[in-house]
Amino acid sequence: xxxxxxxxxxxxxxxxxxxxxxxxxxxxxxxxxxxxxxxxxxxxxxxxxxxxxxxxxxxxxxxxxxxxxxxxxxxxxxxxxxxxxxxxxxxxxxxxxxxxxxxxxxxxxxxxxxxxxxxxxxxxxxxxxxxxxxxxxxxxxxxxxxxxxxxxxxxxxxxxxxxxxxxxxxxxxxxxxxxxxxxxxxxxxxxxxxxxxxxxxxxxxxxxxxxxxxxxxxxxxxxxxxxxxxxxxxxxxxxxxxxxxxxxxxxxxxxxxxxxxxxxxxxxxxxxxxxxxxxxxxxxxxxxxxxxxxxxxxxxxxxxxxxxxxxxxxxxxxxxxxxxxxxxxxxxxxxxxxxxxxxxxxxxxxxxxxxxxxxxxxxxxxxxxxxxxxxxxxxxxxxxxxxxxxxxxxxxxxxxxxxxxxxxxxxxxxxxxxxxxxxxxxxxxxxxxxxxxxxxxxxxxxxxxxxxxxxxxxxxxxxxxxxxxxxxxxxxxxxxxxxxxxxxxxxxx
Amino acid sequence: xxxxxxxxxxxxxxxxxxxxxxxxxxxxxxxxxxxxxxxxxxxxxxxxxxxxxxxxxxxxxxxxxxxxxxxxxxxxxxxxxxxxxxxxxxxxxxxxxxxxxxxxxxxxxxxxxxxxxxxxxxxxxxxxxxxxxxxxxxxxxxxxxxxxxxxxxxxxxxxxxxxxxxxxxxxxxxxxxxxxxxxxxxxxxxxxxxxxxxxxxxxxxxxxxxxxxxxxxxxxxxxxxxxxxxxxxxxxxxxxxxxxxxxxxxxxxxxxxxxxxxxxxxxxxxxxxxxxxxxxxxxxxxxxxxxxxxxxxxxxxxxxxxxxxxxxxxx
Numbered sequence: 001x002x003x004x005x006x007x008x009x010x011x012x013x014x015x016x017x018x019x020x021x022x023x024x025x026x027x028x029x030x031x032x033x034x035x036x037x038x039x040x041x042x043x044x045x046x047x048x049x050x051x052x053x054x055x056x057x058x059x060x061x062x063x064x065x066x067x068x069x070x071x072x073x074x075x076x077x078x079x080x081x082x083x084x085x086x087x088x089x090x091x092x093x094x095x096x097x098x099x100x101x102x103x104x105x106x107x108x109x110x111x112x113x114x115x116x117x118x119x120x121x122x123x124x125x126x127x128x129x130x131x132x133x134x135x136x137x138x139x140x141x142x143x144x145x146x147x148x149x150x151x152x153x154x155x156x157x158x159x160x161x162x163x164x165x166x167x168x169x170x171x172x173x174x175x176x177x178x179x180x181x182x183x184x185x186x187x188x189x190x191x192x193x194x195x196x197x198x199x200x201x202x203x204x205x206x207x208x209x210x211x212x213x214x215x216x217x218x219x220x221x222x223x224x225x226x227x228x229x230x231x232x233x234x235x236x237x238x239x240x241x242x243x244x245x246x247x248x249x250x251x252x253x254x255x256x257x258x259x260x261x262x263x264x265x266x267x268x269x270x271x272x273x274x275x276x277x278x279x280x281x282x283x284x285x286x287x288x289x290x291x292x293x294x295x296x297x298x299x300x301x302x303x304x305x306x307x308x309x310x311x312x313x314x315x316x317x318x319x320x321x322x323x324x325x326x327x328x329x330x331x332x333x334x335x336x337x338x339x340x341x342x343x344x345x346x347x348x349x350x351x352x353x354x355x356x357x358x359x360x361x362x363x364x365x366x367x368x369x370x371x372x373x374x375x376x377x378x379x380x381x382x383x384x385x386x387x388x389x390x391x392x393x394x395x396x397x398x399x400x401x402x403x404x405x406x407x408x409x410x411x412x413x414x415x416x417x418x419x420x421x422x423x424x425x426x427x428x429x430x431x432x433x434x435x436x437x438x439x440x441x442x443x444x445x446x447x448x449x450x451x452x453x454x455x456x457x458x459x460x461x462x463x464x465x466x467x468x469x470x471x472x473x474x475x476x477x478x479x480x481x482x483x484x485x486x487x488x489x490x491x492x493x
Numbered sequence: 494x495x496x497x498x499x500x501x502x503x504x505x506x507x508x509x510x511x512x513x514x515x516x517x518x519x520x521x522x523x524x525x526x527x528x529x530x531x532x533x534x535x536x537x538x539x540x541x542x543x544x545x546x547x548x549x550x551x552x553x554x555x556x557x558x559x560x561x562x563x564x565x566x567x568x569x570x571x572x573x574x575x576x577x578x579x580x581x582x583x584x585x586x587x588x589x590x591x592x593x594x595x596x597x598x599x600x601x602x603x604x605x606x607x608x609x610x611x612x613x614x615x616x617x618x619x620x621x622x623x624x625x626x627x628x629x630x631x632x633x634x635x636x637x638x639x640x641x642x643x644x645x646x647x648x649x650x651x652x653x654x655x656x657x658x659x660x661x662x663x664x665x666x667x668x669x670x671x672x673x674x675x676x677x678x679x680x681x682x683x684x685x686x687x688x689x690x691x692x693x694x695x696x697x698x699x700x701x702x703x704x705x706x707x708x709x710x711x712x713x714x715x716x717x718x719x720x721x722x723x724x725x726x727x728x729x730x731x732x733x734x735x736x737x738x739x740x741x742x743x744x745x746x747x748x749x750x751x752x753x754x755x756x757x758x759x760x761x762x763x764x765x766x767x768x769x770x771x772x773x774x775x776x777x778x779x780x781x782x783x784x785x786x787x788x789x790x791x792x793x794x795x796x797x798x799x800x801x802x803x804x805x806x807x808x
Contacts, residue, residue, distance in 0.1 A: 037531065037575035037769060045533020121544045123532045174577055189662050190576070190586050191757025191765075215659060218761070219752045221642065222658055226755075229649045229657040381525025381770040388534060389526070389541075402535060 025491040026210040028472065030484060031217040031232040033239060035191065038174035041160040042115060045123035047401065047482040050160035051237070052194050052214050054483040057098075058163035058179035061089055061108065062154050068313070068403070068480030070154050074103065074164055074180065075142075084149030084434055085132075091140045095203045097166050098184040105136040111164045112144070124161040151434040152404065160483070182207040182487055192216060196486075208474075208490030227253065227467065234468035236475055236484050240298050240353055247467055257301055258464040258478035259312045262399035264302070264354060266362060266457025269393055271417035275345075279337040281454035285323035286330035287369045288362065294460050297358035302460035307447035308406050311461055312478065315443035319451040319458075330369045342370020345394040349375060350383040354462065355397040362397065362457070388415045399462045403481050406446050407431075409455060416455060423449045497804075501794050505787040512783040513565065517558050520772045526550075527574045527770040548574050561776065570777035575769045580777045583762060590660055591758040594674050594681070595743035601682035602689055603736065609686070610693025610732075611720055617698055626694065632687025641680035641753040648676060658754040677754045681747060685739050692735045696728035703727075729800045737793035741786040 036048040041058055055063060063073040072078075075089040095103035114120060116128035130153070133145040146153065156162065169178040177185045182204065183196040193215045198207060215232055217223045220239040224246050226232040238244065247253045266288070274280045290304040303311050306319030334342060349359040356377065363373040373395065378386060387393040393415075400408065408414050410427040423446060430442045451458065464479040474488035528544040529536075545551050552560075564571050570580035613625040649657035655676055661669045700706065701724055709719045748760030759778060766774035798804045 035765065038577060044531055045535065046531075119543070121532065121540065121547065123536050125540055126535060126537070189660075189757065190583065191761055192660055192662070192755075215755070216757075217658070217755045219755070222645075222753050222755055225642070225645045225650050226657045226659075229645075229653060231649075231657050231659065379525065380768055381527075381530050384529045384534070385524045385526055389529060389538070400534075 024208075024493045026208065027212070028209055028234060028486070028489065028491075029213045029215055029232045030234045030236060031215050031223050031226060032235075032237065032484075033216075033218055033220070033223070035216045036194075039177040039185065039188065039194070040165075040173040041163050042111070042122050042165060042170075043174065050482045051484050052196075053177060053179070053181075054160040054163070054481070055181060055485040055487055056183040056196055056212070057177050057181045057185055058160070058165070059181050060157055060159070060163045062158040064155070064158040064403070064481045064483075066476045066478065066480065066485065068478075070158055073158070074108075078154070080434070084151075084432075085146045087144045087146070087153065088137070089142045089144070091142065092203055093140060095180050096201055097169070097180055098178045098199055099166070099169060101166060101168065103164070103166075103180050104139045105142045106139070107164055107166050108142045109134045109136050110167045110170070112162075114165075114170065115162065122161055124159060127156045127159060127162060149432050149434065151431060151439055155404065159481070183209075183212060186211075205487070207487055209486060212486050212489075214484075234466070234472055234475060236464075236466045236468070237479075238465040238467050240301065240463070240465060244299065244465065244467075252470055253467055254470050254472075256466040256468075256475075256477050258466065258476070259303065259310065260401065260462045260464045260479040261310050261403040261405075261481065262401040262462030263305060263308050263310065263405075264358070264397065264399040264459045264462050265308065266459060267387070267393075267396040267398055267416060268456045269391060269395070269415075269417055270419075270455060272394060274337065274339060274343060275394065277337050278453065279333045280339065282323055283330040283333035283337070283369060284366065284371070284457055285454045286326045286333065287366050287371070288457050288459070289325045289365055290320065290459060291325075292365070293358055293361050296361045297354045298460065298463055301463040301465065302354075303463070305458050305461050307451040307458055308400070308409065308456070309443070309447045310403075312480075313404075313443075315440040317444050317447055319447060322451045323454060327368055334369060334371075339370075342372065344372045344374065347373040347375050347395045347397070348383065348387055348393045349377050349396065350380055350398055351377065352399070354399065358397050358459065362395075391415050391417060395457075397459070401462070401482065406443065406450070409446075409450060418453070418455045420449065420453060423453075497798070498795070501791050505791055508787050509780070509784060513562055513780055514558075516776050516779050516783075517561065520776055521554065523770075525770045527772065530770050531575060550574075561773070565777070565780060571773050573766075573771055573774050575766075575771045576774075580774050583774060584759070584778060584781060587757060587759045587762045589663060590674075590756055591744055591747070591760070594678055594747070594756070594758065595740060597674060597678040598681040598685065598743050599736065599740050601678055602686040602739070605682070605686040606689035606693055607725075607732075609690040610697060611725065613690070613694040614697035614701060614724075615716065615720060617701075622694075626691065629687040629690045632684055633691070635684060637680055637684050638749045638753050640683065641677070641750055644676045644680055645753070658756065660756050673754075673756075677747075677750050677756060680753070681743060681750055685743070689732065689735055689739070693728065693732050696731045697724055700724045700727045726800055730797055733793050733796050733800070737789045741782075741789050744785055745782045 032051060034048045036052055037044060037046055039053060041049050041053055059073045061073060061075040062070050065071045074092055076092045078087055078089045080087055091105060097103060112134045115122045116131055130146050130148060130150045131144060132147045135143045137143050165173060182199055182202045184199040186195040186197045188194045193213050196212045198210050217226055220241055220243045223235050224243050227235060248255050268275050268281060270276060294300060294302040304320045306322050309316050347359055347363060349355045359375055363375055366373055387396050407427050409418055410424045426442055426446045430439060433439050468475055471492045473490055473492055476485055528541045528548060532541055532544060561571060568581060573580050573583060609625055613622040616622045645657050648654050655672050660673050663670045706719060706723060709723055747758060748764055751758040751761045763775055763778045
């Protein structure tokens with residue numbers, strides 16, 4: 001058998017060296033666990049859509065960079081009026097859609113009007129609600145007027161849901177996406193793979209890859225052999241779990257642990273007794289042991305959080321010490337709340353590893369102070385219905401993966417059932433502020449209020465685990481938004 | 494024979510109608526809203542309602558059932574909620590993977606099981622029988638996902654003879670496509686072969702005790718000829734029944750193997766559709782599978798008549 005293997009290896013080597021002629025590879029196969037339902041980022045919330053298309057096929061006026069910064073994209077530059085309400089964008093020249101048509105200001109107007117229009121089914125329609133009017137000044141200039149000043153407007157335009165599409169192809173993007181990016185769509189073998197190839201004429205820096213294939217591999221146990229056999233060369237979003245150990249020590253691969261925008265929280269129904277009592281929520285916060293939870297639910301890779309904010313954000317404050325792990329204190333608080341013997345409640349868990357495993361740990365931690373949780377596993381669609389829409393729950397565990405989403409606590413009727421006028425005031429003020437230092441200060445205030453109110457159990461920031469061939473360079477380490485930006489990816493020689 | 498066939502056809506048709514009602518109603522009571530699943534956690538209630546309207550989900554139950562059932566008759570299954578393409582296209586894309594896979598696996602399992610069954614029955618109680626049945630017992634007990642992963646590590650990771658998974662499509666040529674189906678077919682076939690071999694052996698052993706076998710032997714017919722001509726033919730009915738069940742299972746119940754080899758088959762289509770509450774896809778695929786099972790059973794019933802002339806003349 002050994003001889004067999006040697007012959008095979010020699011043959012493979014001979015084949016590889018004769019065809020590749022020593023040049024660096026220009027193709028890449030990436031494995032992803034979930035298949036996008038369709039390929040239009042402006043018509044669905046599924047992260048998998050952006051993970052294939054964002055920055056690769058579709059571009060927006062602005063874009064989010066690998067560190068979460070706002071960068072110019074199809075808008076070359078912009079000016080903001082003194083009242084903060086009018087944005088004038090100068091558009092990049094010589095940009096073409098993949099179907100050969102020119103990109104012009106009218107396409108921007110069409111895209112933004114479509115996203116905020118009455119019939120829009122954009123999953124982030126709220127991002128476009130502040131827009132009052134979009135006006136084409138000339139083919140290379142567009143003017144957007146807002147109802148009120150909005151500090152995060154340029155960031156919002158960088159979301160995948162705000163990419164620019166052409167009116168001729170908007171309706172067919174779900175099946176055959178046509179954008180302005182460095183890669184164009186080639187083929188989608190449903191259930192199997194999506195292939196992108198280098199676009200013919202691209203306005204920006206040329207990309208190193210000629211071809212990129214996103215292969216759908218739902219099972220982590222199957223993804224590892226696919227990587228080991230060389231079928232797949234990168235798994236940018238690998239599921240947390242035991243399988244990781246198999247490649248960690250292998251020098252052929254890089255294992256990269258990064259951060260995401262996923263604040264994982266013990267969602268709490270703030271209007272339902274006894275959780276409407278601040279003392280009860282504080283008791284829960286004191287009873288939680290984040291270290292044990294992170295070790296058990298994320299293999300020790302998550303970052304503890306004390307409020308609803310990503311630790312890699314410059315405006316982050318560490319509030320994990322607000323209610324430190326203290327069983328005696330927790331019991332004391334429960335007694336003060338009139339529940340010295342604890343109580344019974346339910347914990348509804350969506351079908352993701354961190355929630356199911358984390359849920360068991362949370363339940364055992366809360367049992368120590370007499371809170372007896374009944375664990376109810378639910379499917380994702382069921383979770384959205386029962387917990388998110390009908391708010392029929394006591395506690396749940398979920399990761400909120402939208403970037404910079406602390407404002408969800410100010411939303412009316414959001415499923416936390418939290419309503420604090422002081423917090424809402426901070427968010428209102430934030431929306432009207434564009435000065436960075438001032439915004440950072442307001443973000444800090446907002447984090448503090450949520451931590452003090454112990455709105456939810458703030459657990460940890462979800463890690464991003466990426467595994468790829470050691471020769472592959474330029475894939476994102478962190479995940480400031482859900483994307484697999486391939487524009488800087490190349491094979492080392 | 495005609496009456497027998499007609500009766501079978503009628504039973505099949507009635508099964509389909511009842512199944513369509515049951516499938517439709519069952520999925521109606523499953524909680525979860527496809528529109529909310531599509532739009533995620535940042536969309537407002539009004540927007541979800543808008544999408545429900547666009548998907549036609551706000552029409553009365555009976556209207557939706559009749560629309561769907563009418564479509565089924567003309568093979569127009571409607572449009573997928575999530576993919577927004579005709580369901581029939583989705584099914585067609587998947588069936589070109591699932592159907593050949595099921596056929597190859599069944600052929601492979603039969604080719605292994607029948608000779609093993611014959612071998613064991615002919616040596617009933619002796620070492621060969623015991624050994625063959627012990628191996629078969631292991632085959633029955635072995636979890637197929639584990640066996641599949643074992644195959645992947647040996648033939649794809651270590652020897653690199655075949656890909657670890659995936660399906661290049663028949664457009665990539667017959668050989669690459671078949672190559673991608675070899676390991677999954679083996680992983681599916683061996684446990685099935687183990688079951689089939691045991692059934693074959695048991696049926697043969699029973700038949701071998703019959704008087705006509707002794708008579709055949711007594712008139713000087715060689716054992717080999719007795720086995721093939723008399724014993725196997727008479728033992729075929731339970732074997733065919735199991736094969737019919739296995740084919741239906743191989744067509745629909747291969748989700749685990751499809752996941753291990755990330756093959757775009759029918760099992761994964763249904764699984765994905767269930768999690769996304771793409772009800773129309775679930776309903777249509779389930780109905781297709783019901784139809785497949787009914788057809789397979791019909792064929793098995795007919796094949797009884799082929800192997801057993803008495804069934805042809807009875808009634």
